[in-house]
Amino acid sequence: MKKTFLLNSELSYCISKLGHKDSLVIGDAGLPVAEGVQRIDLAVSEGIPSFMQVLEAVLAEQKVEKIFLAEEMRTASKDLHQEVLNLCSQNQVGLEVEYLPHEDFKQQTESCKCAVRTGEFTPYANVILVSGVVF
Template sequence: MKRTGLLNSELSYIISKLGHFDALTVCDAGLPVPEGVQRIDLAVSEGIPSFIDVVKAVLMEMELESVELAEEFKDVSPARHDELISVLEMESAQRGKDIPVDYVRHVNFKLNTKKSVAIVRTGEFTPYANMTFKAGVVF
């Protein structure tokens, strides 16, 4: 049994297989998962696990190129959006490089999830609390 880091075997395996520019989406409990995209369902109940907790766990394991968010996230759920941006800024500082954040309309965000290797569903009930990680390389 793993002692530290990401303990969920499905999620750990997916991250280990990601190549440069592959996409992994972490979402709230309501985002539709397109047919043909692997669903990793971590949702237990409202808020468990939270979107931010899952994002932090993924950040510990994954090399990032950039992230994608829905434009509506900023206006509809500003507290959660700002919390996420703070997490990304701290991560950027620790890594010594910026993590670019790209914004798209929510309708386009949902369409883009069709290209994700997997979608990780959390127990988050905050509207638009969804993010797609784009994998980087470690060299």
């Protein structure tokens, strides 16, 4: 049995296949997933699991050099926005943050290797994580 923090085998496998500059998106319950992007659906019900719980688990396993967030998150979900920045900066040194209009953000998800759906109902609770290297 796996003993690291992230126990979901499908998600762990997706992260293990990521190379430098590959990305995955963690989204709320309503984020559309483009055809051809692997969907990992963790949503059980409203708020379960939360966006932040999934982000924390993924950051325990993935080296991230950059994140993309929707510009709208800064005003529509201020508290969550700050939580994301705090958690990401604690786990990743030298992290770059880029903001996109939500429509452009959704377009950017089309190039992600996988999309993780959470039970989150908070507006714009979505992040694209771009893989770094561990050396």
